[in-house]
Amino acid sequence: MCRFARICARTGRFxxxxxxxxxxxxxxxxxxxxxxxxxxxxxxxxxxxxRLAVLLFVLAAAGCANPNAxxxxxxxxxxxxxADIAGEHRIFVATTRQRSSEAxxxxxxxxxxxxxxxxxxxxxxxVHKPGRLERPKTGKRDPSRYFTAExxxxxxxAAGFENALSREIAAxxxxxxxxxxxxxxxxxxxxxxxxxxxxxxxxxxxxILFSWASRGSTVDYIYDRDSATVARDGLEQTLRAVRRAGAxxxxxxxxxxxxxxxxxxxxxxxxxxxxxxxxxxxxxxLASPDVDVDVFKSQMKRYGKPEKPFFVMLSRNDRALNLSxxxxxxxxxxxEYADADDIASYGxxxxxxxxxxxxxxxxxxxxxxxxxxxxxxxxxRLQAGDTFARRNTDFAGHVENLAQGLGQxxxxxxxxxxxxxxxxxxxxxxx
Numbered sequence: 488m489c490r491f492a493r494i495c496a497r498t499g500r501f502x503x504x505x506x507x508x509x510x511x512x513x514x515x516x517x518x519x520x521x522x523x524x525x526x527x528x529x530x531x532x533x534x535x536x537x538r539l540a541v542l543l544f545v546l547a548a549a550g551c552a553n554p555n556a557x558x559x560x561x562x563x564x565x566x567x568x569x570a571d572i573a574g575e576h577r578i579f580v581a582t583t584r585q586r587s588s589e590a591x592x593x594x595x596x597x598x599x600x601x602x603x604x605x606x607x608x609x610x611x612x613x614v615h616k617p618g619r620l621e622r623p624k625t626g627k628r629d630p631s632r633y634f635t636a637e638x639x640x641x642x643x644x645a646a647g648f649e650n651a652l653s654r655e656i657a658a659x660x661x662x663x664x665x666x667x668x669x670x671x672x673x674x675x676x677x678x679x680x681x682x683x684x685x686x687x688x689x690x691x692x693x694x695i696l697f698s699w700a701s702r703g704s705t706v707d708y709i710y711d712r713d714s715a716t717v718a719r720d721g722l723e724q725t726l727r728a729v730r731r732a733g734a735x736x737x738x739x740x741x742x743x744x745x746x747x748x749x750x751x752x753x754x755x756x757x758x759x760x761x762x763x764x765x766x767x768x769x770x771x772x773l774a775s776p777d778v779d780v781d782v783f784k785s786q787m788k789r790y791g792k793p794e795k796p797f798f799v800m801l802s803r804n805d806r807a808l809n810l811s812x813x814x815x816x817x818x819x820x821x822x823e824y825a826d827a828d829d830i831a832s833y834g835x836x837x838x839x840x841x842x843x844x845x846x847x848x849x850x851x852x853x854x855x856x857x858x859x860x861x862x863x864x865x866x867x868r869l870q871a872g873d874t875f876a877r878r879n880t881d882f883a884g885h886v887e888n889l890a891q892g893l894g895q896x897x898x899x900x901x902x903x904x905x906x907x908x909x910x911x912x913x914x915x916x917x918x
Contacts, residue, residue: 500561500809503509525613538878558589558592559591559593559607559636560628561626561628562627563628566644571612571613573615574611576694577608578607578609578678579840580603580698581603581695581697581728582698583604584598584603585599586603587674598717602649607636607640608637608638609637611686613617615634617862618857620680622679630867637677639694647670649732652695652728657733659693661692661735662691662736663738664739665725666695666697666740666741666742667722667745668682668698669746670701670711672698674698684862687866690868692738697722699714699748701714702714708814711744712747715748720755722752727764729764730767737769741771741772741775742855743777743852746774750790754786770868770869771797773798773821774822775800775807775853777807779821780818783830787833788833798837798838799821799830801827801839802823802840803841806852807850808822809823831908832908833910837905839904840861
């Protein structure tokens, strides 16, 4: 700690000025110059503040969401033709957010004590490129250029939501996908991100967005973390509702802090004796998990080794998680953890994406959705389920063919390191 304190003192002026703490910075530097053990506590306390300041500064500098695109529904509609639209997707929503006073926002970042339900139809423009999320910089709705929510309908009761979802699931072969978004995500961001994943992955089942009360701001990390904790009961209720709606297979994708709510909900299901949701649970994709490694191990010990695959998608160059681990006292987050064998020993499959290029995300935090080849592989895995490995015995060749087809010639199977409880796989599929 003493060495870290000295480093903080030497660099305190720069970071503290960024955080608006100029006076404290000079006080720290003078304290370090005078020396003495009695000053270490003050320096260490300020170091904790610096951790948070640096985290927020870097995240903000890396690029926040477009403040002009906070509304799900636009103000003006630009005419378009069917040729301008690549696809339309119906997204069902269960959320622990409060309803917004602004109708176009639909749900805001504050917490509700009960679940709310809705459904929205979203179009994808023909100009869309896989891995991208085309959003407008103004309130205008132009379906020919941007992802566009055509309408949003709410349900007064859970029964109405389940009935509508039941019809959709039946029409889509009994498959359902639940997506749990991460930190710093507004409602509109969550809706459009799920639409992009479903569209690029070619997923044919019924998509359900579970949206917890993130404020969508880099400065609300602690609030978001608490909101994810509050949401775990709601997520458990949602998974049970999807089963009651007739789903024969329920796949889950969780991203970032959404993994905390997901793992907690699965742990609660295990405690209740229903850990596989009545035999319906399919693949669980834990993408860039913002979860302490020791917490994950504790959760998996209580859950037990899964019958169906749990995939942990990590990247050691995930800058968002590097910073999250730093603010947590230099404790590694699951999504950046270097020891894949250790994680795999808990019965999960580890997919190391460190050498895979991200898309537009400079933090390398959304590779699973930003990289066109990865999101396509994800879709194939979800569609094929347990037959994926048998269909793709030459995994390396399959990845390279996909990459060439999508113009991503830099990506090869060697970029993706897969570790299972039985060892490392490099050229075969995952069963």
